[in-house]
Amino acid sequence: MTGRVGITLHDVARVAGVSSRTVSRVVNDEGGFSDATRTRVTGVIEQLGYRPNLLARALITKRSGTIGLVGVDITDPFFAELADGVQRSAGKFGKTMFFATSDNDLDRQNAIFETMWSHAVDGVIVFTASGSQEHVLEYAARGLPIVVVDQEMTGPGIGSISSDIIGGALLAVNHLVSVGRKNIAMAANINSAASRIPPRREAGFRSTMEQHSMVGHIAHDTATIEGGRRAVQKLLAQHPGIDGIFAYNDMMALGAMQAIDAAGRRVPDDIAVVGFDDVAICEALVPSLTTIRIDRARLSAEAVAFVQRLVEQPDITHDPIRLDVELIRRASA
Amino acid sequence: MTGRVGITLHDVARVAGVSSRTVSRVVNDEGGFSDATRTRVTGVIEQLGYRPNLLARALITKRSGTIGLVGVDITDPFFAELADGVQRSAGKFGKTMFFATSDNDLDRQNAIFETMWSHAVDGVIVFTASGSQEHVLEYAARGLPIVVVDQEMTGPGIGSISSDIIGGALLAVNHLVSVGRKNIAMAANINSAASRIPPRREAGFRSTMEQHSMVGHIAHDTATIEGGRRAVQKLLAQHPGIDGIFAYNDMMALGAMQAIDAAGRRVPDDIAVVGFDDVAICEALVPSLTTIRIDRARLSAEAVAFVQRLVEQPDITHDPIRLDVELIRRASA
DNA sequence: TTGTAGGCGTTATCAG
DNA sequence: CTGATAACGCCTACAA
Numbered sequence: 001m002t003g004r005v006g007i008t009l010h011d012v013a014r015v016a017g018v019s020s021r022t023v024s025r026v027v028n029d030e031g032g033f034s035d036a037t038r039t040r041v042t043g044v045i046e047q048l049g050y051r052p053n054l055l056a057r058a059l060i061t062k063r064s065g066t067i068g069l070v071g072v073d074i075t076d077p078f079f080a081e082l083a084d085g086v087q088r089s090a091g092k093f094g095k096t097m098f099f100a101t102s103d104n105d106l107d108r109q110n111a112i113f114e115t116m117w118s119h120a121v122d123g124v125i126v127f128t129a130s131g132s133q134e135h136v137l138e139y140a141a142r143g144l145p146i147v148v149v150d151q152e153m154t155g156p157g158i159g160s161i162s163s164d165i166i167g168g169a170l171l172a173v174n175h176l177v178s179v180g181r182k183n184i185a186m187a188a189n190i191n192s193a194a195s196r197i198p199p200r201r202e203a204g205f206r207s208t209m210e211q212h213s214m215v216g217h218i219a220h221d222t223a224t225i226e227g228g229r230r231a232v233q234k235l236l237a238q239h240p241g242i243d244g245i246f247a248y249n250d251m252m253a254l255g256a257m258q259a260i261d262a263a264g265r266r267v268p269d270d271i272a273v274v275g276f277d278d279v280a281i282c283e284a285l286v287p288s289l290t291t292i293r294i295d296r297a298r299l300s301a302e303a304v305a306f307v308q309r310l311v312e313q314p315d316i317t318h319d320p321i322r323l324d325v326e327l328i329r330r331a332s333a
Numbered sequence: 334m335t336g337r338v339g340i341t342l343h344d345v346a347r348v349a350g351v352s353s354r355t356v357s358r359v360v361n362d363e364g365g366f367s368d369a370t371r372t373r374v375t376g377v378i379e380q381l382g383y384r385p386n387l388l389a390r391a392l393i394t395k396r397s398g399t400i401g402l403v404g405v406d407i408t409d410p411f412f413a414e415l416a417d418g419v420q421r422s423a424g425k426f427g428k429t430m431f432f433a434t435s436d437n438d439l440d441r442q443n444a445i446f447e448t449m450w451s452h453a454v455d456g457v458i459v460f461t462a463s464g465s466q467e468h469v470l471e472y473a474a475r476g477l478p479i480v481v482v483d484q485e486m487t488g489p490g491i492g493s494i495s496s497d498i499i500g501g502a503l504l505a506v507n508h509l510v511s512v513g514r515k516n517i518a519m520a521a522n523i524n525s526a527a528s529r530i531p532p533r534r535e536a537g538f539r540s541t542m543e544q545h546s547m548v549g550h551i552a553h554d555t556a557t558i559e560g561g562r563r564a565v566q567k568l569l570a571q572h573p574g575i576d577g578i579f580a581y582n583d584m585m586a587l588g589a590m591q592a593i594d595a596a597g598r599r600v601p602d603d604i605a606v607v608g609f610d611d612v613a614i615c616e617a618l619v620p621s622l623t624t625i626r627i628d629r630a631r632l633s634a635e636a637v638a639f640v641q642r643l644v645e646q647p648d649i650t651h652d653p654i655r656l657d658v659e660l661i662r663r664a665s666a
Numbered sequence: 667t668t669g670t671a672g673g674c675g676t677t678a679t680c681a682g
Numbered sequence: 683c684t685g686a687t688a689a690c691g692c693c694t695a696c697a698a
Contacts, residue, residue, distance in 0.1 A: 008675055019685045024677065032683060054451040055388045055397065056675035060690045064388065066431075066452070074420075075613055080413035087407075087433055096448055098399075099432040100420055115429055118387040119399070225617045254617050261619045280408055281614065284558045284587050286594045341691055352669045357693065365667060389691035392674050 007050040016044040027052060058120050067307055068098040068116035068124040070109060076223070076251055077279040078296070079127065082149075085300025086125060093304060095122065102129045104191055113139050123307035125149060131195035145310035147303050151197060152320050159306035160320035161299060168292040168325040169204025172246045172274040175290070175327055177212055181244030181272055184209065187231040187256055189248040190220040201248055201276065223248050228255025229262075236263050243271055244333070250275035250282055253289055257332065272333035287331035294325055340383040349377040360385060391453050400640055401431040401449035403442060403459040409556070409584055410612040411629070412460065415482075418633025419458060426637060428455065435462045437524055446472050456640035458482060464528035478643035480636050484530060485653050492639035493653035494632060501625040501658040502537025505579045505607040508623070508660055510545055514577030514605055517542065520564040520589055522581040523553040534581055534609065556581050561588025562595075569596050576604055577666070583608035583615055586622055590665070605666035620664035627658055 009027075013020040018037060025033050026041040033041075044050075058064035067090045071079045087097045098116055102109040109129045116124055123145035128136060131151055140146050140157035147159035154160065176184050192199035202218060209216040219235045221227035228247055235242055236259065245260075247253035253275030260271050267273055267287055275282065278293035302321055309318060342360070346353040351370060358366050359374040366374075377383075391397035400423045404412045420430045431449055435442035442462045449457055456478035461469060464484055473479050473490035480492035487493065509517050525532035535551060542549040552568045554560035561580055568575055569592065578593075580586035586608030593604050600606055600620055608615065611626035635654055642651060 006675090009677095010675080020676085021678095021685060022683090025684090028677085034683065037683085051447065051451050053392070053453070053675050055392050055453050056690090057677070058690095059386070059388050059392060059675085059692090060677045062690085064452075069432075074413050074417040075410075077408075077410060077413070080407050080410070080416075083413075083416075083432070084407040084434060091433070096452060097432050099402075099416070099430050100424070101417060114384065118384050119397075119429060120386070120388055225614065229617075254614065258617050258619060281558065281587065284562075284591050286591060286619065339691090342693095343691080353692085354669060354694095355667090358668090361693090367667065370667080386691050389674090390693070392676090392691080393693045395674085 007048045008053070009050075012041065012044050012048060012050050015048065016041050062120065063122055063311070064120040065094060066096050066098055066119065066121045067304065068100070068112075068119075068121040070112050070116075070124060070126040071099075071101045072104050072127050072129060073224075074101055076249070077281065078249065078251075078277040078294075081279060081296050082300050085297050086304060089301045089304035093308060095304075102127075104129045106130065106132055106135065110135055113144065117144050122311050123147060125303045125307065130191055131197040133196065143314075145307055145314065147306045147310065149299065149303060152322075154317055154320060156315055156317055157310060159303075159310050159318055161302050161306060161323065162320065163294045163299070163323045163325050165200040165325070166204035166207075168276060168294075169201050169246070170208045171325070171327040172276070172292055173205060173208040173212070173216075175329070176244040176246065176272055176274060176333060177214075179244075179268075179272055179333060182214070183239070183241045184214065184244040184246065185217040185219070185235045185239065185242045187228050187235070187245060187247045187252045188218050188220045189223040189252075190227070191223065192248070193220050205246055217242070221252075223252055225251050225255040225258070228252030229259045230255070232256040232259035233263075236260070236265075245271060245273050247273065247275050250277045250279045250289060250291055253291065253332075254281075254285070257285070257289075268331065268333050274333045278328055282328070282330065285332075290330045290333040291328050292325050293328045295323055298323060340381045341386070342383075345374065345377050345381060345383050348381065349374050395453065396455050396644070397453040398427060399429050399431055399452065399454045400637065401433070401445075401452075401454040401457040403445050403449075403457060404432075404434045405437050405460050405462060406557075407434055409582070410614065411582065411584075411610040411627075414612065414629050415633050418630050419637060422634045422637035426641060428637075435460075437462045439463065439465055439468065443468055446477065450477050455644050456480060458636045458640065463524055464530040466529065476647075478640055478647065480639045480643065482632065482636060485655075487650055487653060489648055489650055490643060492636075492643050492651055494635050494639060494656065495653065496627045496632070496656045496658050498533040498658070499537035499540075501609060501627075502534050502579070503541045504658065504660040505609070505625055506538060506541040506545070506549075508662070509577040509579065509605055509607060509666060510547075512577075512601075512605055512666060515547070516572070516574045517547065517577040517579065518550040518552070518568045518572065518575045520561050520568070520578060520580045520585045521551050521553045522556040522585075523560070524556065525581070526553050538579055550575070554585075556585055558584050558588040558591070561585030562592045563588070565589040565592035566596075569593070569598075578604060578606050580606065580608050583610045583612045583622060583624055586624065586665075587614075587618070590618070590620075590622075601664065601666050607666045611661050615661070615663065618665075623663045623666040624661050625658050626661045628656055632656060
């Protein structure tokens with residue numbers, strides 16, 4: 001009654017009166033056995049309740065049938081929803097998902113890579129902490145297939161799926177302008193600013209503002225509700241005339257709306273707000289949030305498929321995938 | 334350059350000029366070796382970049398150092414935040430977390446149990462689909478340690494951590510009464526109603542309403558934003574005099590607020606709303622959401638610790654853990 | 667303090 | 683079509 005039961009290939013083989021190798025063939029549907037043996041073996045498998053020991057299999061095949069997902073902050077619904085998609089897609093490939101968050105800490109991220117690798121994951125899907133590239137390159141070079149999300153990278157063993165972030169920023173700013181806003185500011189992510197890759201939402205914001213010959217103030221804070229609130233508080237204090245805000249993501253947009261409300265102003269009448277990501281709650285907020293949609297289902301499916309490709313063709317360089325984004329117009333702008 | 338590098342215990346042993354058994358002793362810090370050998374071995378480990386193959390280890394010890402988390406719907410921030418807590422606690426125990434969602438589908442839940450078991454998880458933490466108990470009992474009897482969250486169960490190999498849900502419903506209803514509401518209704522979870530365990534939030538709602546000699550209407554729908562919106566639309570259509578709503582969880586409360594707004598009524602002036610769970614966005618909503626807090630950090634830590642206990646003492650029956658809840662008063666009621 | 671032999675449950679190799 | 687036999691990388695006896 002204690003511990004695992006443990007019916008093995010050998011048990012099945014003995015009862016079925018064949019060798020364990022034959023049972024293995026049937027289990028993996030390798031072919032090379034008669035219909036008679038197949039039915040007999042499958043019968044015994046059923047009867048005994050045999051389940052293959054995936055660890056033993058992985059030990060020899062070097063492939064565990066698992067995928068690792070490494071995020072930064074699951075409190076952000078965007079990431080949670082992505083995790084859900086990855087888990088679903090992984091299931092369709094017969095894979096199971098490991099999950100961990102790095103808290104934007106590089107050491108932690110490396111520790112996670114290390115652990116997952118020791119578990120022989122087939123590959124890892126990662127939102128890199130602070131957008132760091134070198135560690136990704138290092139692990140990939142050592143043979144761990146890595147798919148980077150939301151960042152463009154290439155190299156053998158490296159996959160990359162990103163969205164047209166700059167295009168999204170363009171859509172957002174243009175929309176704010178088209179609804180008559182003259183004084184547009186941005187609530188940006190302080191971690192993007194600290195990262196080594198150029199912050200694309202900011203770049204897109206700046207260049208689009210320039211096209212309109214407008215100056216856009218930017219306040220940096222963490223990409224959270226709190227951060228959005230603080231950033232917009234600061235913005236409003238320094239530039240009371242602001243009538244439009246483009247937020248780094250929907251969480252910051254939510255904080256922005258809260259700060260605007262606290263300042264006694266109204267959304268969208270006094271200040272219009274546009275978010276980024278289109279998480280599920282956007283639609284339910286009052287007022288509902290206008291935002292830039294990233295197709296998460298597609299993103300997660302592509303990420304899992306990319307891991308598979310990396311596993312099958314480890315030595316070639318794969319083209320990055322770039323997804324389009326879309327403006328979802330709702331009540332906040 | 335292709336695939337895994339694969340430094341083994343033997344490689345380290347050869348270079349260090351000792352036996353692999355000695356290296357194993359050092360790696361697992363078993364003692365029984367001189368300081369000299371320790372430093373020599375650790376040096377070589379460092380130099381070669383040796384990492385233990387967790388699968389090989391697990392094959393023998395029957396313990397993979399992984400924990401499985403099985404949820405119903407990660408789109409609910411409550412569950413996402415719980416997953417984060419579990420992952421953190423698991424990390425502290427040196428364990429890695431598997432993650433999957435059942436979509437409230439029993440077959441899927443069983444398939445997940447099966448897969449995770451084949452991966453030799455140390456234990457599984459589960460939000461049971463439709464609150465079903467029999468499958469949990471069955472797997473536990475077969476030797477899979479299972480910790481059930483949000484439901485009270487006992488038995489060898491079974492752990493249980495729940496919150497004082499009925500007490501929470503009591504707090505919620507009493508609060509609505511204390512702010513002068515006379516016509517209180519509930520937006521309830523249709524899956525709880527379908528499940529075999531008695532729906533505690535509803536039970537608590539009913540009994541507390543009785544204590545106040547009030548009749549409370551209940552509408553059932555899915556425990557989502559959409560479901561909350563639909564339930565409250567129905568409630569408002571049938572009973573226009575409603576001035577207070579107790580929602581199954583914060584997502585339904587969010588939908589409720591949306592429905593109330595759509596009906597041209599105001600929160601909390603016309604209708605007060607109380608949620609359940611206290612997810613992160615509650616505080617940021619406008620108006621912010623009064624709700625019943627479940628201590629998620631505690632919940633997830635206890636769940637992981639319970640798995641550990643189950644692993645160490647598989648044959649005894651463990652007492653269920655019950656956590657207190659707390660009313661968090663904000664603007665919505 | 668150290669090493670040797672054996673096996674965990676599976677797949678791979680090669681022979682029949 | 684089928685079956686011995688040897689790995690995979692590690693741990694657990696037991697012996698020295």
